[in-house]
Amino acid sequence: MTEPGGAFMTDNHFAKPQSRRDVLDPHLGRYAARTAGMTASEIRALFAVASRPEVVSLAGGMPDLAALPLRTLSEQVAQIVAEDGLTALQYASAHGLPLLRDQICDVMALEGIRAHPDDVVVTVGSQMGLDLVTRLFCDPGDVVMAEGPSYVGALGSFAAYQAQVVHVAMDGHGLVPEELRAALRRARDTGRRVKLLYTIPNFHNPAGVTLAVERREEILEICRTFGVLVAEDNPYGLLGFDGQTYPALRSLDPDNVVYLGSFSKTFASGLRVGWVLAPHAVREKLVLATESATLCPPTLNQMIVSRYLATHDWKGQIKAFQQSYRERRDAMLSALERYLPPGCTWTTPDGGFYVWVTVPEGVDTKAMLPRAVAARVAYASGTGFRTDGLGHRQMRLSYCYPPPERIHEGVRRLAGVLRAEMDLAHGHGRYPGVLGTPVAL
């Protein structure tokens, strides 16, 4: 079993060099223009190595499922197939099962969203929601505004439809409203067509920060003013470590927000069940787009999620996840504090899966990665989370999957690699020491 998305996909969509294989590809002249960017990066070559058991992977975004009640789930799934198999194994509507769409509204209510089940479209993970929203809205050359850094899977979808990403700066309180306004003005002044603001307001991937509540209305107002639709991606919203939630952007502006939700982090990623909540007219088009993408999401999987929500204490289960991730976050922060050399800084997440680390000037996280893997630790280089070539001084460390003692060991190894890198840079006059100006998030 290899690692998914978040991990080493990082640079796939943006790597420049043509591999030898491409040169030999007899179909080379036949691909669509959009396919040109889809070349596998050299990072993929590290993939097999990085998933070896001796490597501590702080790279992936795999949730820790150990707390799931497998015995109960096993019985429920058996019951679904035995008693309702002719439905569970059959095609269903592209829209998604009505009962599940009802239940999804209950889940979203926890973050202040009032929605009608008709406006929910079930998708094959929220990645598919992202893909289809981009399909509906983005012509080649259209601009999507996104936090800088942003979720690599979203950048992949934008690239697949030849949309251009403009990164907007964040700080410790998330997306900076004035930066967004300025970016939208620049786009308008240069005649670029901005279609979406793509944002992860809560426990950001990869930055680990949360959009301040007092910024939310302002950001929504800016988007309305500039006529830009908001795509709110919220896979981690219920994973606040103190159980705290924040008002979803969708709850504050139902008409101008397309909301993307997922059971991957609060239940089971391998079922690939996510959803989109969209304004009515958009929802109708999403259903049509779903039909041409997959006919319908898997029926059995929807029934499993539905049964789980109906019969299990899923809120209690989410509390257990919060507790587990909190312990790992604590392990990560204390290890960073203990081991990382001076000049490194990092964010302090209140929920979710990730810490965003900035390393001293002179260290290049992308170039360093093979040496880290050789030292048996893996991370995701910051460059993968941007389309503008920046991010060489950043990396994403995930604490979601490895247990605390492995996190500790991983950070210890990483610190060793970093020190060696800094020594090397220093020797070459590349490393100005801890006095280098701290870079913005």
Next chain:
Amino acid sequence: MTEPGGAFMTDNHFAKPQSRRDVLDPHLGRYAARTAGMTASEIRALFAVASRPEVVSLAGGMPDLAALPLRTLSEQVAQIVAEDGLTALQYASAHGLPLLRDQICDVMALEGIRAHPDDVVVTVGSQMGLDLVTRLFCDPGDVVMAEGPSYVGALGSFAAYQAQVVHVAMDGHGLVPEELRAALRRARDTGRRVKLLYTIPNFHNPAGVTLAVERREEILEICRTFGVLVAEDNPYGLLGFDGQTYPALRSLDPDNVVYLGSFSKTFASGLRVGWVLAPHAVREKLVLATESATLCPPTLNQMIVSRYLATHDWKGQIKAFQQSYRERRDAMLSALERYLPPGCTWTTPDGGFYVWVTVPEGVDTKAMLPRAVAARVAYASGTGFRTDGLGHRQMRLSYCYPPPERIHEGVRRLAGVLRAEMDLAHGHGRYPGVLGTPVAL
């Protein structure tokens, strides 16, 4: 539970009129160009009515799952979740599980295909394969050659990427090679870029015919000559009523065929497990495209299919399906013979799910559909299977889902509606009687 794809999706992607809702859609100016065609047709309004139990639906393409060993499957699924749940419920690779890809090669071997598991990519149903192959190859305006009529879900994918479909005539032996050559010449002479030949060689949907074996090499050669890649869609190939199979196009020309396979018709459609077998370089790009579409196909579903193939007599199960569909095909043909008015003609399928019926001149199957539904029978109008506005004198009748006695009753009702329609047309001078020139398939 509503019906999927094949049924009333029919005209969705091609309907012209803007509904009231579209006019009121505040996002109207924001959609991508490709989204313009995605308006729901009036046929969708019939959907709810047509899925009422009193209506005999000969419209959908739902497989009959009654023969599946639900008890055994239930136990197997329970075991997977209980013993291997941390894998089954977790993300996996975008490429698909290695064991399943191995087994898929065994399945394909039944139709003469020798393939390496590395070149198999698991997809969320073969619809997703179709969508991604189109994504990789088709720029807006590129031409896809397809049989006329062709599978409505494929036409939907082509439309989603703004590819233009050129229909190539079939006869009782499938696609006509000379017609294909002529169409490719015309395209070349008018400077159009043809990217794919999309074809369903075996037990065609919707036409119910099979491409003659002696035409296969010729068609492949024509495609090589014109530099056109072949997309071979083969969901029904193992459902020949005498257990007969035909050599897959892929087996005859591995380098110029992308092969689409599915477990939806030979096992369970609701699991949404299909695959693409592609030349090596194309396969690499498909994996990248899968990542941006859904991250990975559902893990549990892949394990269910894999366990089923490993432990169950799946070939025996396919024989049971063949037997069941053969009985239904027989019921359909004898009912057509008995009830349909003079002037109607139809194909005689040797496998698969569908009969293609041509009605006398003056009858319009699209216009007639609401009246058929009022008479408690539904079918798919021929217009949905073409993009050129033709097909008004054709309809697809599915015998896959209703039991024989329902098929019988459905055709009886349909015949009544047809007679009334012909009387009406005759009264208006629209119906020239049974002497009207028979139209080509």
